[in-house]
Structures are given as C-alpha cells and as structure tokens.
Amino acid sequence: MNAAQIHLLSNHLPLTIPFIGLIVLLISFFVKSDIVRRTGYFILLLGGLFTIPTFLSGEGAEEIVEHLGKSHDLIHEHEESAETFAYLNYLLALLAVGTLWMNWKKIEFEKYLFPVVIGIGVLVCVYALSTGESGGEISHSEEIHSEH
DSSP: OOHHHHHHHHSHHHHHHHHHHHHHHHHHHHHTOHHHHHHHHHHHHHHHHHHHHHHHHHHHHHHHHHHTTOOHHHHHHHHHHHHHHHHHHHHHHHHHHHHHHHHHTTOTTHHHHHHHHHHHHHHHHHHHHHHHHHHHHHHOHHHHHHHO
16 A cells, blocks of 8 residues: 555544544533543544544655646645644644543543633634645546536
8 A cells, every 4th residue: 555545545534533523522511421521532532543644644645646747736735734734633632632531530620621622623623624625626626626
C-alpha cells in the first residue's frame, strides 16, 4: 500500500468522528448521564487517534497525486486546512482524555472544561468540513468544476 492509498483509506474517520463525539456530548448534557458523557469524550479521543495515520500519509500522498498531474494549488489549500484541522483535533483529543479522567474520578473541574470541549469540538467540525471539501476537490475536481 502506498501513502495515497493509506490517506484515502483513513481520511474519512478523523473528519466524521468529531461530529459523532460532539453529538454524544450534547446528548449527555440533556440526559444528565456520566456514561454518555464519557462515551462522548472517548469518541473524541478516537477521532484524534485516527487523525495520526491520515496526517502522516498526507505528504506521501501529495507527492503521488502531484506526479499524476493534480493541481498544486488545490493540494496546498488542502494541506493548510488539514494541518490546522489535525492540530486542533489532537488538542481536542487531549482535552477529551483529561475530561474523561476527571469525569471518571468525579473531579468537579470537569464541568468547567465541558463547554471548552464543546467549543473546540465545534471549531474542529468547521475545519473538518473545510478539510474534507478541499480534499474532495483534489480527488473529484471533475465533478466540482462541472457544477459551476
């Protein structure tokens, strides 16, 4: 398997998992369930972990698709968006681990970090949309340009 194949195989999970984790966390707020909240935090942790292979395969995928004649400008735009997304997703995963632990240990400070996790989660989701769209333009430029 080459880097482009790994990148294509792994790129959907880091983009979708933050949405799922955020939804679960919001549900936990309304149902007042620590189990649901811990599940949401754990899902966000998984999102950060699944970002690693996608991020690490990006450079190799870039070389392969540029060799195939794909637009350098589209690739650069995607790379910039993906880098910001990855670092924010790693930050979110670290916060999720900390707040998961605090919730498990019944440390009251977790309730103050919950809105911070939600806020950063929303930001991660915004960057996920941007990153996914710019990556899609590289792979499916013929479909996107035919719509305009």
